[in-house]
Amino acid sequence: MSDKGYWKRPLTLAQLLEELEKDDVVDFPEQILIFPPENANDDCDTDEDSGDEDLVVPDNLPGAQLSAEVEVQSSENNSQDWDSDDNKPLSTFVERRPKVLKNFEYESSDLEITTFSDWKDVSSVQNNLSPAATFKLFFDQEQKNRAGDIAADELLCFIGVLLLSGYVPLPRKKMFWQNRDDTNNKLVCEAISRDRFQYIMSNLHCNDNTKLNKADKYSKLRPLFDILNKKFFEYAPAEENHSIDESMIPYFGRHSGKQFIRGKPIRWGYKFWIGALRLGYIVYFDPYQGSSTTLPEKYKHMGLGASVVLQYADILDTMHYDFFHLYFDNFFTSISLLKELKLRNIKATGTLRENRLPHSPLSKAATLKKKERGVFEYVLADKEVVVAKWNDNSVVSVASNALQIFPVWIDKLYNKKATTATTATAVRAGAGAAVSY
Incomplete structure (x- = not known):
């Protein structure tokens, strides 16, 4: 949530309504987010409206709802309305500096035949256990109290x-x-x-409350997370393709690790980094702790997204199998990350944000979108990473250190711009085949 506006936080809905009734209010909120009440029937005997029952006004809300917390955002950052500098958000004092990206060398060519070897199927034991027996593999006698x-x-x-x-x-x-x-x-x-x-x-309890790590917001559950990650890794099937992404666990209560992500199906809750296999088996998970997250010193210069991928790559290195192929979305992908993974002999493919390809000869998304569907462009960055950009339902960019653009093939896709329900022929590049459709 933005820190714009002069409203004090945390506010309850009742306090916000009182603030809005004052005559000196000059900065009305542009947006109000009301948290669900913790429990509408826990501490009160009734959920009837407050106020005079003969005078029905919007303020007559149940007591549980009036005590719920709200967050507000105003249209302008009226810094002169703050009572003191102590109440100002830190964002008003911090000078934001644009991130400088490395300039890469580009050439209009495809990725050469890579030195990666083909994945050799590793025989793995089939799981013929019952659901209860499978559950006991992960929650066993090692977890003692x-x-x-x-x-x-x-x-x-x-x-x-x-x-x-x-x-x-x-x-x-x-x-x-x-x-x-x-x-x-x-x-x-x-x-x-x-x-x-x-x-x-x-x-x-999952941890000794007298020995908690105050820097870890999930310290009380950290031993359980460590044991589960160990078990997930121990029983993980040997597969080449791994996906790395974020996963939201819905939660509306109070916790310093709770996240708000605008535009997501689950906006409020805990965010976890997940490493999973093709059919959804989790190999590794780790909770995200927001701004207090401590990145490993050796990966700090790569940024948060790349750091998550490289930490997962370190885990895969202990599996004693070669030539894994990692897939991730544009939050994680960068040219520098793909080059680093190639040095580790790990294949990697991911969608790419346009602003992470500085000074490239590829057309901008707005320009490419005006062309016919199926048009694509590609470029080779530093002779190691190929980037393809093509016009589909929207402009898609994908980068890979292992997949080539050619050969391309013809595919039939639904054309939503046509006057009737028809199919449109589109050309797809080889690197695009790595992205699921």
């Missing part, structure tokens, strides 16, 4: 209820044990008692 009276089967039942509550959501988990037809869950009631579940919930 302090001495207590909780049996391993009870802990498995507890985890099972947590998983069930993810796709059978109720306002409160204890409602699974209520004697009501609309909430009672027979499966849960027969597996574990309510009091036993609450007892485990109140005593379960």
Whole structure:
């Protein structure tokens, strides 16, 4: 969320309404984001509207909603309206410097035959285990707790209820044990008692609270993350193609690691970096911690996106297989990253942002979009990375250190600009074949 405007944060909806009723308000918010109430029925006996019931106005909202937090953005940054410099956002003091990109040498040619060897299929054991047996591969006896009276089967039942509550959501988990037809869950009631579940919930810890790393926002769960990553890696099938991307876990509560990403299907929640195989098997995951993220010193000069890819490449190096092929989107891709991966004998392909190809001879997206569909251009950067840009439903740019442009082939695509539902013939470059359609 932008730090524009003079509104103090955090604000509740009730406080914001009071601020807007003042006569001296000169900077009305351009946008208001209202967080969901934590629990509309937890601390109050009713969810009826506030205020006089005979006078219906927009301010008469339920108490739970009025106490929900809001974030506001004003149309202008009226710095003179701040009470003091201490209340100003840091963005008003920081001088933003444009990032200087390296100039690459370009030539109008295709990528030469690469020195990468072909992937040799590695025989892997087929998984014929039951779902429960497969689950126990990842949550096994290695994850021990302090001495207590909780049996391993009870802990498995507890985890099972947590998983069930993810796709059978109720306002409160204890409602699974209520004697009501609309909430009672027979499966849960027969597996574990309510009091036993609450007892485990109140005593379960993944880390020693006296030894937490204050620089790590996920320190309380870090041992669990490390064990799961170890297990994911141990049982990962041996495959050539790996995908690296971000994944959002929805969450509306309070936590310093919560992220807001505008325009995404899941805007609020935890963001994780994910390394996965073709069918979705997760090999590695790591939570993103926002501005407090500490990049490895050896990768700091490459930036955040490249650092995530290179850390995942370090993990793959320990698998003792050669010639992996990594795929990622334009958040991660840069010419420098692809060149670095080639030095490591790792193939890589990804979509590319136009501003990460400085001073290239390729046409700008706005120019290319005016041409007929299927038109493409390509260029070779530093004799190591080929970049193709073509006009599809939108202008697409893709870069690769392993795939060649030619040969191209003719494909039939739906033409949304045609007056009738027809297909259009388009030429696709070889490097474009690496991107899923």
